[in-house]
Amino acid sequence: xxxxxxxxxxxxxxxxxxxxxxxxxxxxxxxxxxxxxxxxxxxxxxxxxxxxxxxxxxxxxxxxxxxxxxxxxxxxxxxxxxxxxxxxxxxxxxx
Amino acid sequence: xxxxxxxxxxxxxxxxxxxxxxxxxxxxxxxxxxxxxxxxxxxxxxxxxxxxxxxxxxxxxxxxxxxxxxxxxxxxxxxxxxxxxxxxxxxxxxxxxxxxxxxxxxxxxxxxxxxxxxxxxxxxxxxxxxxxxxxxxxxxxxxxxxxxxxxxxxxxxxxxxxxxxxxxxxxxxxxxxxxxxxxxxxxxxxxxxxxxxxxxxxxxxxxxxxxxxxxxxxxxxxxxxxxxxxxxxxxxxxxxxxxxxxxxxxxxxxxxxxxxxxxxxxxxxxxxxxxxxxxxxxxxxxxxxxxxxxxxxxxxxxxxxxxxxxxxxxxxxxxxxxxxxxxxxxxxxxxxxxxxxxxxxxxxxxxxxxxxxxxxxxxxxxxxxxxxxxxxxxxxxxxxxxxxxxxxxxxxxxxxxxxxxxxxxxxxxxxxxxxxxxxxxxxxxxxxxxxxxxxxxxxxxxxxxxxxxxxxxxxxxxxxxxxxxxxxxxxxxxxxxxxxxxxxxxxxxxx
Numbered sequence: 258x259x260x261x262x263x264x265x266x267x268x269x270x271x272x273x274x275x276x277x278x279x280x281x282x283x284x285x286x287x288x289x290x291x292x293x294x295x296x297x298x299x300x301x302x303x304x305x306x307x308x309x310x311x312x313x314x315x316x317x318x319x320x321x322x323x324x325x326x327x328x329x330x331x332x333x334x335x336x337x338x339x340x341x342x343x344x345x346x347x348x349x350x351x352x
Numbered sequence: 353x354x355x356x357x358x359x360x361x362x363x364x365x366x367x368x369x370x371x372x373x374x375x376x377x378x379x380x381x382x383x384x385x386x387x388x389x390x391x392x393x394x395x396x397x398x399x400x401x402x403x404x405x406x407x408x409x410x411x412x413x414x415x416x417x418x419x420x421x422x423x424x425x426x427x428x429x430x431x432x433x434x435x436x437x438x439x440x441x442x443x444x445x446x447x448x449x450x451x452x453x454x455x456x457x458x459x460x461x462x463x464x465x466x467x468x469x470x471x472x473x474x475x476x477x478x479x480x481x482x483x484x485x486x487x488x489x490x491x492x493x494x495x496x497x498x499x500x501x502x503x504x505x506x507x508x509x510x511x512x513x514x515x516x517x518x519x520x521x522x523x524x525x526x527x528x529x530x531x532x533x534x535x536x537x538x539x540x541x542x543x544x545x546x547x548x549x550x551x552x553x554x555x556x557x558x559x560x561x562x563x564x565x566x567x568x569x570x571x572x573x574x575x576x577x578x579x580x581x582x583x584x585x586x587x588x589x590x591x592x593x594x595x596x597x598x599x600x601x602x603x604x605x606x607x608x609x610x611x612x613x614x615x616x617x618x619x620x621x622x623x624x625x626x627x628x629x630x631x632x633x634x635x636x637x638x639x640x641x642x643x644x645x646x647x648x649x650x651x652x653x654x655x656x657x658x659x660x661x662x663x664x665x666x667x668x669x670x671x672x673x674x675x676x677x678x679x680x681x682x683x684x685x686x687x688x689x690x691x692x693x694x695x696x697x698x699x700x701x702x703x704x705x706x707x708x709x710x711x712x713x714x715x716x717x718x719x720x721x722x723x724x725x726x727x728x729x730x731x732x733x734x735x736x737x738x739x740x741x742x743x744x745x746x747x748x749x750x751x752x753x754x755x756x757x758x759x760x761x762x763x764x765x766x767x768x769x770x771x772x773x774x775x776x777x778x779x780x781x782x783x784x785x786x787x788x789x790x791x792x793x794x795x796x797x798x799x800x801x802x803x804x805x806x807x808x809x810x811x812x813x814x815x816x817x818x819x820x821x822x823x824x825x826x827x828x829x830x831x832x833x834x835x836x837x838x839x840x841x842x843x844x845x846x847x
Contacts, residue, residue: 312795
């Protein structure tokens with residue numbers, strides 16, 4: 258199993274990280290080193306073993322489905338790189 | 353009294369409660385130590401106004417006679433914790449300028465207990481690293497040096513700023529977080545104590561998430577007693593973190609009886625790695641002998657899946673990170689890339705994340721994306737989670753057989769030089785966590801204590817792993833080991 262330049266480019270796009278074309282071969286090589294390391298897991302017999310979902314056996318707590326917080330528009334927008342008229346502003350999404 | 357910053361938390365608490373020193377004096381002493389510590393690059397955002405205000409309030413509370421143990425104790429906070437109105441950037445350029453409008457549960461509890469915030473501490477970006485070389489603030493320098501050699505060494509990571517600050521007496525204690533060893537490895541590299549509690553013991557609310565099923569915060573201190581005192585203030589149930597446990601928090605300090613008579617200490621054979629340096633194996637043997645002398649029963653144990661812990665970790669942690677870090681998209685906080693005419697929202701995401709994330713974070717987000725992508729989810733992610741079940745089962749079987757705690761080395765080596773690993777492939781750096789990462793995968797409490805110096809005069813640590821929720825017992829074994837070792841070395845001040 259080996260990752261080529263095209264796969265590296267596809268993964269970078271899935272992760273929404275722009276990688277320059279000339280950096281892709283080195284990136285693919287790093288992926289291969291890490292995945293090579295991970296391949297060791299194939300030696301383990303996992304037949305009939307459940308994948309772990311929670312490390313401590315506890316049921317998630319429930320609470321009443323009611324509003325407990327709110328009215329913090331200013332605080333929520335305080336750190337936005339671009340906030341206008343009470344909204345987060347982004348480049349045009351729909352033509 | 354001079355050098356108040358060199359006190360332990362327990363010593364300072366006793367002096368504060370007797371009225372021999374004030375929180376203001378203690379705080380001023382730390383603030384001056386921090387002022388002279390730029391060469392270490394441990395504190396990255398200083399908050400002297402907050403420190404002085406909190407110290408005054410602590411003195412008033414101490415006078416009133418009803419002050420908890422942490423009241424008036426100056427501490428440093430890892431940059432991963434959100435602190436209201438104070439820059440909290442997780443060591444990343446993508447959170448440039450981020451000032452939270454809220455306080456993390458752990459820091460709020462510390463302030464409610466009267467602790468004093470000195471500022472924010474440097475760390476590896478998003479806690480991803482073992483050498484504090486991935487931070488947007490630059491490297492942290494270990495206060496320890498190899499003899500007379502002035503080559504700068506790593507303090508370890510990711511809680512490298514916390515470790516360096518405590519070792520250099522810039523604060524009395526610091527918060528750290530540990531996803532694969534990020535409290536314990538830097539503690540070992542700097543000759544201090546660090547405990548990662550049981551998963552769920554401390555709330556993760558307001559702590560910037562790396563890998564949510566593994567992340568756990570804990571204290572980094574100058575002694576085991578200090579770790580017990582500080583952990584008690586940090587721990588407890590929090591309705592805002594659905595994975596936090598509602599078990600009562602015991603008085604951890606009261607557990608430090610020094611009596612470990614009849615306790616069963618396991619020595620796992622799988623931790624005796626090929627090519628383990630002589631000094632590390634000797635340290636481990638000496639530690640074993642000390643616990644035996646203190647009355648413990650030493651038993652050889654086997655944790656057969658140990659070898660697979662690191663590879664499983666490097667599937668699970670990046671997978672969770674790729675999901676957690678999806679929120680850094682340039683919309684709600686932090687950095688946003690400047691766009692050229694005609695560029696759209698996808699360009700904004702991709703450019704923002706390329707500019708804001710450092711190389712190691714990008715690498716892990718992409719590895720995580722890959723192992724979760726269609727066609728590989730079962731082969732990588734689900735397989736790793738199955739192996740994780742087996743790793744936890746190894747520990748469960750050992751504990752079921754009566755073992756109370758497990759003794760291992762903390763790290764495969766002493767602190768290495770900054771830049772020394774620059775040309776190594778990423779996997780070489782990951783091997784730093786070989787002894788610590790199993791503990792996160794199994795959700796167990798683990799503590800490292802300084803146990804000696806190597807030939808070059810650098811500290812080496814031993815790790816103790818405990819049963820879930822029995823931090824008190826674990827701290828008691830660690831305290832006993834600490835007393836037997838009698839580690840008193842400090843780095844010679846050069847900064």
